[in-house]
Amino acid sequence: MRHRTGNLLTDNPELYEARFPDPEHLAGRWAQDILCRHGAGPTVLDLGCGTGRDAAWLHHAGRRVTAADLSAPMLAHARARHPGPAYVTADLSRFDFGQRVFDAVVCLDSSLLYCHTNEQLDGFLRSCRRTLVPGGLLVAEMRNGAYFLGRDEPATAPAVSRFTWHGTAYRSTTALRVDRAAQLLRRTRSWTADDGSPPVVEHSAWRLLLPQELRHFLTVHGFDVLALHDGPGPRTEPAWQPGAGPGDTADGDRLHLVARKTTVDPARTSAAEPANPATGEQP
Numbered sequence: 001m002r003h004r005t006g007n008l009l010t011d012n013p014e015l016y017e018a019r020f021p022d023p024e025h026l027a028g029r030w031a032q033d034i035l036c037r038h039g040a041g042p043t044v045l046d047l048g049c050g051t052g053r054d055a056a057w058l059h060h061a062g063r064r065v066t067a068a069d070l071s072a073p074m075l076a077h078a079r080a081r082h083p084g085p086a087y088v089t090a091d092l093s094r095f096d097f098g099q100r101v102f103d104a105v106v107c108l109d110s111s112l113l114y115c116h117t118n119e120q121l122d123g124f125l126r127s128c129r130r131t132l133v134p135g136g137l138l139v140a141e142m143r144n145g146a147y148f149l150g151r152d153e154p155a156t157a158p159a160v161s162r163f164t165w166h167g168t169a170y171r172s173t174t175a176l177r178v179d180r181a182a183q184l185l186r187r188t189r190s191w192t193a194d195d196g197s198p199p200v201v202e203h204s205a206w207r208l209l210l211p212q213e214l215r216h217f218l219t220v221h222g223f224d225v226l227a228l229h230d231g232p233g234p235r236t237e238p239a240w241q242p243g244a245g246p247g248d249t250a251d252g253d254r255l256h257l258v259a260r261k262t263t264v265d266p267a268r269t270s271a272a273e274p275a276n277p278a279t280g281e282q283p
């Protein structure tokens with residue numbers, strides 16, 4: 001039996017691509033642009049790769065790509081429709097490729113935010129650090145916690161969307177709720193279809209990370225932040241276009257991260273300790 005995640009779009013990758021088309025391959029091109037700008041070597045690990053379309057774009061751009069996801073339907077679709085990369089099952093919050101190392105890790109469209117807890121984030125960054133070459137890059141693109149935590153509740157009324165796919169009319173109702181204590185954006189989405197199938201109710205959540213909080217996690221785990229900004233990116237309005245450089249604000253609804261693995265072992269640094277606990281002197 002195929003593993004099902006309980007998420008209609010993740011379980012139906014064709015439908016996912018139909019709902020979130022990227023005909024200009026903006027996400028893949030944006031990632032490739034960042035990797036080139038920062039001189040990354042050819043090997044890339046795409047975590048939470050979904051349908052595989054970005055991994056395949058990077059492959060066709062000349063990179064050697066391994067792409068990982070937890071969803072069996074996504075991986076099956078990726079292997080069939082977006083060949084080139086090596087597709088593997090892995091949990092981005094704790095993965096281990098043994099002796100294999102990569103020049104870069106990419107994590108697109110909020111995949112990183114499936115690390116809901118601090119422990120999962122620690123596991124993700126520890127795994128990334130272990131899996132990257134010295135000086136390797138971490139490139140991520142995601143929702144911006146500052147945007148959601150810093151405002152009143154988003155979209156108070158549930159958003160309704162209708163579309164037809166392969167002759168079936170679908171209707172989805174989506175409600176978002178900010179869970180401030182857990183720093184999670186919780187989504188409830190109800191689906192109905194006119195093909196006689198029963199209604200489906202899904203619950204998803206994304207971690208809401210503040211930019212400075214993310215910087216701290218990265219520093220503690222031995223990464224230098226090279227860029228952290230709200231756009232332009234592949235999912236911003238206006239969208240990133242080739243040649244566009246990084247912005248200098250972090251207030252919009254998307255966050256774009258470029259970080260480099262330092263050569264300093266974080267276990268040997270004092271990032272989490274006061275400089276002089278013996279004296280405790282204040283300036």
Ligand SMILES: C[S@@+](CC[C@H](N)C(=O)[O-])C[C@H]1O[C@@H](n2cnc3c(N)ncnc32)[C@H](O)[C@@H]1O
Binds near residue numbers: 047051069070
């Ligand atoms: C929003 S999709 C993004 C897919 C792709 N990166 C893109 O930009 O189109 C998030 C993906 O993360 C995967 N995912 C969720 N939790 C995961 C985990 N713990 N480990 C690996 N993949 C995970 C889901 O199966 C899904 O394919």
